[in-house]
Amino acid sequence: MADTMQFDLVSPERSLASLQATAVQLPGADGDLTAMPNHAPTITTLRPGIVRVESPEGNAEFVVTGGFAEVTAAGTSVLAERALPVSEVTQDILDGFVSDAAAASSNATAENLDELAKRTVDIAAMASDLGLSVKG
Amino acid sequence: MPNLKDLKNRIESVKSTRKITKAMQMVAAAKLRRAQEAAEAGRPYAERFNAVLGGLAASSGGDSAPKLLSGTGSDQVHMLVVMTAERGLCGGFNSSIAKMARAKAEELIASGKTVKMLTVGKKGREQLKRDFEDTMVDHVDLSSVRNVGYDNAQGIANDLIHRFNEGEFDVATIFYNKFESVISQIPTAQQVIPASFDAPEEGAEEASTVYDYEPSEEGILATLLPSGVATQVFTALLENGASEQGARMSAMDNATRNAGDMIDKLTIQYNRSRQAVITNELIEIISGAEAL
Numbered sequence: 001m002a003d004t005m006q007f008d009l010v011s012p013e014r015s016l017a018s019l020q021a022t023a024v025q026l027p028g029a030d031g032d033l034t035a036m037p038n039h040a041p042t043i044t045t046l047r048p049g050i051v052r053v054e055s056p057e058g059n060a061e062f063v064v065t066g067g068f069a070e071v072t073a074a075g076t077s078v079l080a081e082r083a084l085p086v087s088e089v090t091q092d093i094l095d096g097f098v099s100d101a102a103a104a105s106s107n108a109t110a111e112n113l114d115e116l117a118k119r120t121v122d123i124a125a126m127a128s129d130l131g132l133s134v135k136g
Numbered sequence: 137m138p139n140l141k142d143l144k145n146r147i148e149s150v151k152s153t154r155k156i157t158k159a160m161q162m163v164a165a166a167k168l169r170r171a172q173e174a175a176e177a178g179r180p181y182a183e184r185f186n187a188v189l190g191g192l193a194a195s196s197g198g199d200s201a202p203k204l205l206s207g208t209g210s211d212q213v214h215m216l217v218v219m220t221a222e223r224g225l226c227g228g229f230n231s232s233i234a235k236m237a238r239a240k241a242e243e244l245i246a247s248g249k250t251v252k253m254l255t256v257g258k259k260g261r262e263q264l265k266r267d268f269e270d271t272m273v274d275h276v277d278l279s280s281v282r283n284v285g286y287d288n289a290q291g292i293a294n295d296l297i298h299r300f301n302e303g304e305f306d307v308a309t310i311f312y313n314k315f316e317s318v319i320s321q322i323p324t325a326q327q328v329i330p331a332s333f334d335a336p337e338e339g340a341e342e343a344s345t346v347y348d349y350e351p352s353e354e355g356i357l358a359t360l361l362p363s364g365v366a367t368q369v370f371t372a373l374l375e376n377g378a379s380e381q382g383a384r385m386s387a388m389d390n391a392t393r394n395a396g397d398m399i400d401k402l403t404i405q406y407n408r409s410r411q412a413v414i415t416n417e418l419i420e421i422i423s424g425a426e427a428l
Binding site for chain 1: 174177178181188285289347351356359367370
């Protein structure tokens with residue numbers, strides 16, 4: 001069947017998903033993109049955001065905090081530094097992301113200041129998508 | 137000839153030692169299963185990551201490549217990251233890593249290079265301290281960490297990258313034990329900075345795919361290389377964790393068996409001397425009766 005492709009989501013600690021998907025929405029560093037079967041081969045870095053997977057068995061959503069995705073005609077693999085299903089994200093975990101980002105920003109160098117500031121904004125945007133809020 | 141009471145005490149003490157080693161063996165077996173699962177769960181990520189990074193690195197080699205990939209152009213100062221366990225009683229696990237690191241350090245010093253050491257895990261530090269204390273730059277203590285996570289690896293990797301950017305060293309190598317099986321762990325040295333990758337196999341299908349890169353090939357490479365270091369450190373930590381438990385399990389299995397043998401031997405000795413005492417008493421009684 002050409003209308004599905006292999007989708008894998010792996011983090012360094014475990015493999016979160018491996019299934020047949022019809023479309024995968026990725027939060028690319030340069031903007032969101034949707035990968036579908038027979039997509040042109042692409043490698044993109046990810047910003048903090050939500051990966052949405054559409055599959056014949058239903059949809060799934062995962063929160064990722066960075067990493068990269070490899071899209072080929074036959075499948076999509078997301079290699080996330082930290083990833084977890086949306087249902088497992090609580091305010092505490094979100095606060096953890098925020099404090100990590102804040103800690104990174106506080107010892108930022110001139111070159112990566114923009115990048116880290118963007119990261120903080122991305123996390124806030126992700127939080128509002130999830131219906132949670134960022135404190136402070 | 138030790139008397140009966142001494143022998144009895146001795147047997148009791150070996151018995152309680154056997155109980156301890158037996159318990160440690162069982163704990164190690166349970167932990168080994170968990171550590172092995174963790175190592176297996178981390179494998180897909182590391183494999184994919186290295187495949188992608190290897191492809192990127194091969195295609196964007198040259199002068200413009202980031203320093204983490206191309207190196208500083210010198211190999212004068214070597215950083216040896218020695219990863220060992222926090223605890224002992226695991227056979228030759230810690231010694232084999234320390235031995236390998238020591239050999240490498242001596243070889244480097246003999247050829248006029250400067251050696252710096254960063255130790256992860258207490259045991260390796262203890263073994264190497266005598267000869268290399270002045271070369272040790274830092275120590276990472278993981279004794280309070282129950283399950284090694286990616287965060288720990290990232291911490292070590294960030295520290296390494298920071299030192300590299302500050303120009304503290306030119307080449308970094310990590311030493312760890314690769315888990316082969318419960319009875320076999322292979323001490324491994326792996327160069328992480330500048331990054332080295334296994335060349336993609338010739339004619340492999342993936343290698344021929346031309347990818348679009350977002351944001352750009354160089355941009356991705358620059359973001360991924362630090363994560364690549366972290367991934368390699370993480371893989372090493374996981375392999376080390378599984379190896380440690382495997383080594384401890386077989387060491388404790390041996391110890392338990394030795395204790396069993398010892399108990400058997402001591403019991404025979406105990407029974408012999410008990411019989412000797414009885415025989416002695418009988419002889420005394422009989423010869424006493426005959427003398428009358």
